[in-house]
Amino acid sequence: MSEIISRELVHLAQQGDPRAIQELVERFRKPLFHYACNHLGNESEAEDLTQEVLFKAVRALPAFKGDAAIGTWLFRIMVNTCIDYQRKQNGHRIFSLDKPFGEEDSAQLELKDNGLLPDEIVERIELRSSVLEALKILSPEHRTIVILHDINSFKYNEIAGIMKISIGTVKSRLFYARRELRKLLAPLMEG
Amino acid sequence: MWCPDDLELQSYYDGELESPKMTAITVHIQNCPGCREKINQLQKIVALIQTALPVTPVPGESDIQTTPLGKRRFMFIAAAVLVILMVLGGWYFSQIQQTDLNPEAEIMMQYMVLHEEDCSE
Numbered sequence: 331m332s333e334i335i336s337r338e339l340v341h342l343a344q345q346g347d348p349r350a351i352q353e354l355v356e357r358f359r360k361p362l363f364h365y366a367c368n369h370l371g372n373e374s375e376a377e378d379l380t381q382e383v384l385f386k387a388v389r390a391l392p393a394f395k396g397d398a399a400i401g402t403w404l405f406r407i408m409v410n411t412c413i414d415y416q417r418k419q420n421g422h423r424i425f426s427l428d429k430p431f432g433e434e435d436s437a438q439l440e441l442k443d444n445g446l447l448p449d450e451i452v453e454r455i456e457l458r459s460s461v462l463e464a465l466k467i468l469s470p471e472h473r474t475i476v477i478l479h480d481i482n483s484f485k486y487n488e489i490a491g492i493m494k495i496s497i498g499t500v501k502s503r504l505f506y507a508r509r510e511l512r513k514l515l516a517p518l519m520e521g
Numbered sequence: 522m523w524c525p526d527d528l529e530l531q532s533y534y535d536g537e538l539e540s541p542k543m544t545a546i547t548v549h550i551q552n553c554p555g556c557r558e559k560i561n562q563l564q565k566i567v568a569l570i571q572t573a574l575p576v577t578p579v580p581g582e583s584d585i586q587t588t589p590l591g592k593r594r595f596m597f598i599a600a601a602v603l604v605i606l607m608v609l610g611g612w613y614f615s616q617i618q619q620t621d622l623n624p625e626a627e628i629m630m631q632y633m634v635l636h637e638e639d640c641s642e
Contacts, residue, residue: 335580357580364577399582454573461573479535480570483578486537501528508531512566519565 340400344391351391355384358401361482362408368477369412371462379415383408402491405478409492413470457518464514472507479504524556525549534563 335357342350362383366376387404394403446454465473471493478484478492489500512519525533525546532538533546550556 335582337582340582361577361579364574368574401579401582405579457569457573461570476570477574480567481574481576483576486532486535501532505528505531508563508566511570512562515566515569519569 335400337396340394340396344394346392351388354400355388358404359384361401362404365405365408365477365482366412368462368465368481369409369473370416371466375415379408379411383411386411398491399488402488405482405484406492406494409474409478413474416470460515460518461511464511467514468507468510472503472510475500475503476507476511522553523549524553527559530556530559531563534560534567 335354339350339353343354359380363376363380366379366383367373370376370379383404387407390407394400398406465476468476474493475489478489479486484492486497486500486504490497493500495503529538529542529546533543536543538546546556550560
């Protein structure tokens with residue numbers, strides 16, 4: 331966890347201070363949005379869900395007891411919202427990353443900003459697409475744990491708090507999720 | 522040979538073990554090709570995921586009371602002014618000291634004292 335959010339800021343936001351609320355929203359928008367992108371594999375849905383989660387969170391802030399970190403609490407809302415959303419969708423969805431070139435999404439633009447060569451950008455987009463597809467094959471619980479741990483850098487105990495499961499369950503789900511991903515992505519790992 | 526189980530190896534790789542256990546597994550891995558290979562496999566898959574989907578750490582939380590931005594800015598300017606004053610003060614006093622210790626001035630002073638003594642005699 332790189333940035334630090336102070337309890338004071340959270341407290342001010344809970345009291346309805348608009349600047350504190352805005353700062354909290356700004357600090358968490360990007361990690362929440364990236365989580366949703368990785369979980370859903372679709373940027374426009376991720377954007378909508380991020381808005382929805384932030385809206386829900388701001389409304390629920392006065393009820394936040396502070397027994398967990400604010401990040402844990404926000405991600406709990408996001409994880410549950412993503413899982414509920416996907417259950418409603420019944421998995422009948424096509425990745426937006428398969429859309430033709432020219433329709434650049436923000437991830438593609440981020441890659442361009444990294445100073446990569448055009449071939450490398452194409453390669454990276456293909457890799458991203460393959461990993462997102464592989465993630466989508468996992469169960470929602472396994473997918474959630476891999477993203478929270480390997481992308482959002484949460485520790486085992488934080489994930490246990492977000493998902494309300496034991497640390498032992500976090501470890502075993504992460505293990506099985508990674509093993510499944512190794513099988514699914516074996517051709518890319520050899521190459 | 523004793524080998525840690527898969528979940529222990531994973532916890533080791535993720536840096537989630539207590540220090541004595543970490544050390545024990547580090548030593549073990551050096552002598553166990555099987556466990557080394559398992560760690561390599563973990564490294565490969567995590568590296569692949571993180572290359573495809575860049576890591577987005579989440580802000581942490583602290584008990585530290587933050588100072589309002591305006592006050593922080595004022596404190597920074599005050600600290601900068603203080604540092605400049607200290608540097609200038611140091612330079613000024615070193616100049617005075619240098620003047621006091623200037624050998625030529627000291628010789629002149631001694632000469633004048635001796636000259637006065639000669640005159641009075």
